[in-house]
Amino acid sequence: MRWTQSLIPTMKETPDGAEIPSHVLMLRAGLVSQVMAGAYTYLPLGWRSLRKAAQIVREEMDAAGAVELLMPAITPISLWEQTGRVEAFGDVLIQFSVRRQNRKVQMALGPTHEEVVTDLAARYISSYRQMPITLYQIQTKFRNEERPRFGVLRTSEFLMKDAYSFDASVEDLGRSYQKMYSAYCRIFDRCGLNYLAVEAESGPIGGDASHEFMVPAANGEDTVLHCLGCGYAANVEKAEIGPLDCAAPAEPLAELRKVDTPGATTIEQVSKFLGCAPEKMVKTLIYVADGDPLAVLVRGDHEANEAKIRRAVGAQKLALADPAVIERVTGAPVGFAGPVGLREKIPVWADRAIGALRNAVTGANQADAHLTGVNLERDFQPVGFADLRNAQHGDPCPRCSARLTLRHAIEIGHVFKLGTKYSEALSARFLDGQEQLRPIIMGCYGIGVNRILAALIETSHDANGIVWPVALAPYEVFLVPVNAADPETSRVASQLHDDLTALGIDVLLDDRDQRAGVKFKDADLIGFPLRVVIGERGLKQGKIEIKWRWEDKAAMTDLDGACEQITDLVRQERGTGARFRSWQAARQKKAE
């Protein structure tokens, strides 16, 4: 391809509104163009990279034994009604209706395809002999994001690989799941991503039933806890907390005292008002679990974790109580709840860290008042202690007790054991070997293909621009004729372009009538892995220049045989990405 025949609108300046590196660089390098909030055109270069990512996904899914199909993006609303997900998705589901003759047909744009694929399975899978089978597609998904942001990281329309496994037993599901897990590792390895497979909040099957694939990045929306000691990694919603030092400090018990705290309803306000640290305070949260109110105590500087609470109290449904309920059970408006005296009215659960508090500050269950000198046993006694909070940076690892590291990350993939939720709702049943009719056991597996690009750029750029691995680069080789007006330069460049292209190398020839500096800047900005420069000086000695994007120095090589040499280099790097990886590793080491 020649530059002048493509559409590559690179920009010198950062467009107004773009902040994070991936967004800035994708716009500046002419990969994407924004159409509206949350919707982007993939320009020729961006589309090439996106297709390469999709192709890697496709190859590895095929290798793992999954079969590709394509389901429609428009779906009948009735399918979503059957599984109750019209309500579950709410405004995220993009619904619309069309007129057909004398009736209206209600539809939704697919945000994911469990319903459609399960309906398909219900029609065609009726025997255990047809399983295991895993179906997948690479398709545009639609979700009406409340607030699209971060460039292509959170958009209302995105390319997703979604796969669904169908098994006759939980054991078989485990094998299907493991195959997908391994395929994901190969996919992200091939894409040159530094990722973590983290434990995520699991579904109905429990155990290690869900993993998210995360790329640690400063701008990631997710939070993961990672143990550098043993490798344990989990989403903050899932992360367990190791044994804590629960011995109460050797501080004498203070007198229980009520103090006026007018208008101070938050931990921050009370902390400021009374001059006490948040970690000396008890946050009392009133929840409603399956219809019954209960209180949860966590330390002032901790965050309650609803999934852990739900598990601890054995509730199906759990939500923070509304103000009316809070006022009824505590006798005070929101912001003044405390454990003292609450036990007589509702069950009180405490996070384990509460056990180590001495002379704490809590709400007084009375408007504009708090209690100081509050102590466990003397003043209140929970019905139980459990791990009820989100893990924090520095908390002990549940496996090895080393300290957990908190990192922000971009979620690029998710594997999940679904169980029978959808097969039961949509009557996808099969006959087993004992002639019993049973619901199919499912798993689902998603990859955000756009996010592969964004995550890569977010973690692989320098001051000059993107640094692509060969696997994802829009073009593998960038040919720069220094002076396009020089006939010999242009002849050699053109020949090299044709020869490399014929050998199956993705090459872009910068045939613009521009000064060399402009071309070099764009080469670095877009980040083509291998830059080949053809200049008059070198040509006089029969030499051209070759440089990897991630290296500082260029190497001169004989024009004679250059085509083969370039082809070899690209092919090696295609296979292993070894050069890219070692640059990444060196860079990471430097950063630490």
Place this chain on the structure above:
RNA sequence: CGGGGCGUAGCGCAGUCUGGCUAGCGCAUCUGGUUUGGGACCAGAGGGUCGCCGGUUCAAAUCCGGCCGCCCCGACCA
């Protein structure tokens, strides 16, 4: 949906507070010339419903009201 910011040429911005010359600058584009290894230089040219609607005024990019759009923080996120 709460809080904040922004909207002027393809892109980045100044001008708005304190209303008044023909709405300006840099980049990009076009023409001619000189250049040609890290975003060249000279001369000239084209390109604008100042987000939209309404109001105030002799006069509105500028003041007032409403709306729309974009970005950031928060809430939400199968």
